[in-house]
Amino acid sequence: MKKLAQKKFAPLLIAPLILAGCSSAETEDTAISLQNCGRTVTLDAPPERVVLQGPTSVPTLQRLGVLDRVVAKAGEYPEEYFDDETNAALEKIPSLTSRMDSSGHLELSKESIMAEEPDLIIGQSETVNPETTIETALVQEPGFCGEVKNASFDDVYDHIDLYGTLFAKEDEAQKIKDEVAADLEKIGSDAGKGKTVAVLYPGIEGASTYAYGKDSMSNPIVEAMGLENVFGDVDDRVFEISAEQLVAKNPDIILLLHSGQDGVKEAVTSLAGAETVTAVKEDKILPMLLAFAEPPSPLAIDGVEQLQKFLSEN
Numbered sequence: 062m063k064k065l066a067q068k069k070f071a072p073l074l075i076a077p078l079i080l081a082g083c084s085s086a087e088t089e090d091t092a093i094s095l096q097n098c099g100r101t102v103t104l105d106a107p108p109e110r111v112v113l114q115g116p117t118s119v120p121t122l123q124r125l126g127v128l129d130r131v132v133a134k135a136g137e138y139p140e141e142y143f144d145d146e147t148n149a150a151l152e153k154i155p156s157l158t159s160r161m162d163s164s165g166h167l168e169l170s171k172e173s174i175m176a177e178e179p180d181l182i183i184g185q186s187e188t189v190n191p192e193t194t195i196e197t198a199l200v201q202e203p204g205f206c207g208e209v210k211n212a213s214f215d216d217v218y219d220h221i222d223l224y225g226t227l228f229a230k231e232d233e234a235q236k237i238k239d240e241v242a243a244d245l246e247k248i249g250s251d252a253g254k255g256k257t258v259a260v261l262y263p264g265i266e267g268a269s270t271y272a273y274g275k276d277s278m279s280n281p282i283v284e285a286m287g288l289e290n291v292f293g294d295v296d297d298r299v300f301e302i303s304a305e306q307l308v309a310k311n312p313d314i315i316l317l318l319h320s321g322q323d324g325v326k327e328a329v330t331s332l333a334g335a336e337t338v339t340a341v342k343e344d345k346i347l348p349m350l351l352a353f354a355e356p357p358s359p360l361a362i363d364g365v366e367q368l369q370k371f372l373s374e375n
Contacts, residue, residue, distance in 0.1 A: 091106055091107070091229060092104065092105050092106065093106070093107065093226065093227060093229065095223070095226050095227070097200045097201060097203070097223070098191070098200075098201045098203060098206035098207075098208050099206075099208070100191055102198050102199070102200055103198065104180065104181065104198050104227070107227065107228045107229045107230075108130060108179075108180045108181035108198070108227065108228065109130055109180060110130065110132050110177065110178060110179045110180050110181070111127075111130050111131045111132065111179060111180075111181045111182075111183060112131070112132065112133045112134070112135070112157075112174050112177050112179040112181075112182050112183070113131055113133075113134040113135065113136070113154075113183050113184060114135050114136055114167055114169075114174075114182065114183065114184030114185060114186050114189060115135075115136045115167070115183075115184040115202075115352075116136065116137070116138045116139070116142055116352050117184070117202055117352050117356060117358050117360065118183050118184070118202070118224060118358070119138065119142065119143060119147060119151065120142070120143060120147065120358070120359055120360060121220065121221055121224050121237065121358065121359060122224060122228075123143075123146070123147045123150065124233070124237050124359075125224060125225065125228055125230045125233050125234065125237070126230070126233065127224075127228045127230065128147070128150050128151075129150070130228075131154050132154070132155070132177050132179065133154065133155050133156070133157050133174070133177045133179075134151070134154050134155070134156055134157065135156070135157040135158050135159070135167055135169050135173075135174065135186070136158075136159060136161070136167045136184075137159050137161065137320060137321055138151050139321055139350055141350055142350065142352055142353070142360060142363075157169055157173045157174065157177075158173070161320060161322075166186065166187060167184075167186040167187075168186070168187070168188075169186060169188060169189065170188060171188050171189050171193055171194065174189050174194075175194075175197070179197055180197070180198065181197070181198050181199070181200070181227065182194060182197055182198070182199040182200075183199075183200055184201065184202070185199065185201050185205070185206075200223065200227065202220070202356040202357075202358075203216070203219065203220070203223070203356070203357075204216065204220075204277075204278055204298070204355060204356020204357045205355075205356050207276075207298070209276055209278075209298070209356070209357060210276055210296075211275050211276065212275065212276055212277055212278045212280055212281055212298075212357060213281050214245060214281055214357075214361070216278065216356075216357035217241060217278075217357045217358060217359060217361055217362075218238050218241070219357070220356070220357050220358045220359075221234050221237050221238050221241070221359070222234060222238075225237075237359070241359050241362060244362050245362065248285065248362070248365050248366065248369065249285075250285075250286050250287065250369050250372065250373075251286075251287045252286055252287065252369065252372035252373055253283070253286040253287040253288035253314070253368075253372050254287035254288075255287075256287075256288055256289070256313040256314060257288065257289045257290075257291050257310070257311075257312045257313050257314070258283050258288040258289065258290055258291065258312050258313065258314040258315065258316055258340075259272060259290070259291050259292060259307060259310060259312035259314075259315050259316070259340070260272065260273040260277065260279040260280070260283065260290060260292070260315075260316045260318065260354070261273070261302075261307075261315055261316070261317055261318065261329060262299065262317075262318050262319065262351070263317060263319060263325045263326075263328035263329050264328055265322050265324060265325070265328055269301045270301070270302055270303075270304070270307070270328070270329070270332065271299050271300060271301055271302065272292045272295075272299070272300060272302045272306075272307075273290075273292065273298065273299050273318070273354075273355070274290075274292050274293060274294070274295030274296065274297045274298060274299070274300065275290075275293050275294065275295060275296060275297075276296065276297055276298040277298045277299060277354070277355060278354055278355050278356055278357040278358075278361055279316065279318065279354040279355060279364075280293050281361075282354055282361055282364050282365050282368060283316060283368065285365050286365070286368050286369055286372055288314065291310040291311075291312050292310070298355075299355075304332040304333045304334055304335065305333075305334065307329075307332065307334075307335070307338060308333075308334040308335070308337055308338055311337075311338055311339055312338065312339065312340050313339050313340055313343075313345065314340050314345045314346075314347070314372075314375075315329065315338075315340040315341070315345070315346045315347070316347050316349060316354070316368065317329060317346055317347060317348045317349065318349055318350075318351045318354055318355065319348055319349070319350065319351060320350070320351050321350065325348055326346055326348060329341070329346065330346075345375055347367070347368065347371045349364060349367060349368075353367060
C-alpha cells in the first residue's frame with residue numbers, strides 16, 4: 062500500500078472555546094464547539110453522560126479512555142468488533158434496546174434515551190437524530206450523513222479527530238492516529254489484482270439489495286487489496302440495485318456487509334440469475350459485519366485484514 066500522509070487535527074472540526082468563569086479564582090470552563098454533518102455542535106464541557114446508538118465509536122472511545130462515560134447503549138454490539146477488555150466494559154453498560162428493522166436500522170423511542178439525561182448522544186436513528194433531539198448535543202458519523210466524499214483512509218483520521226475534540230483528548234487522539242498509520246503501513250497486498258468485487262448489503266425478508274460506491278469506506282478497503290469495485294464509479298455511498306444489475310456486473314468476489322442477521326448469504330445467492338455470477342458460482346462471498354467497512358473508523362483496518370485473509374485463502 063502506498064504511504065498515506067496523516068492529516069493533523071482538522072481545522073474544521075476544532076474550535077475550543079475558553080470561557081472565563083465568574084468565581085474570584087477566575088476558574089475557566091472549557092466549552093467545545095465543532096462542525097458535524099453540516100451543523101454546529103456545542104458542549105459546555107467534555108461530556109460525562111454519553112448514550113450510544115451504534116458500535117462504530119466504541120474502539121475509539123476505549124482507546125481515548127472515555128468509554129466509562131457511556132451510561133447507556135442502543136443497538137447491536139457484536140463481540141467480534143472488540144477486544145476482551147472492551148467487551149467486558151460494554152457488558153456493564155445498560156442496553157436500552159437491540160431491536161433492528163429488516164434493513165439493519167435501530168428501532169427505539171426518543172424517551173428511552175432522554176431518560177438517561179445524556180449530555181451527548183453518539184449516532185442517530187429514525188427517532189433520535191438532529192431534527193428530533195435539538196435539546197441535547199448529538200453527533201453523527203460523517204460517513205453516515207453524506208459528508209464523506211470519495212472515501213479514503215484520511216476519513217479514519219477525521220473520525221478519530223472528532224472524538225478527540227469532543228472529549229478534549231487531542232494528545233491521545235494523535236497517538237491513536239499514529240498507531241493506525243503504522244498499522245496501515247504493514248498492510249499491502251496484490252492478492253486481488255485483476256479481480257472485481259461487489260460490495261453489497263443484502264435484502265432480508267424481501268427487502269431491497271444495496272451496493273456501495275466510491276463514497277463508502279468499503280471502496281478504499283477493497284482497493285487496498287488491488288480489487289476493482291464494480292460499483293466504484295458511482296458517486297454515492299450506498300444505493301439500491303436490482304438483481305439484473307448485479308448479474309450484468311458479474312463480480313469475481315462479493316463482499317457482503319451485514320448487521321448480524323441470519324440468512325445474509327442466501328439473500329444474495331437466491332436473487333434471480335445469481336447462479337450465473339462468478340462470485341456465486343465459485344462461492345467467493347465474504348460476509349463481513351458492517352462496521353468493519355462502514356463508516357470510516359479504525360475498525361476499517363480490521364476489515365482490510367479480514368479481506369486480505371480471505372483473498373489469500375481463496
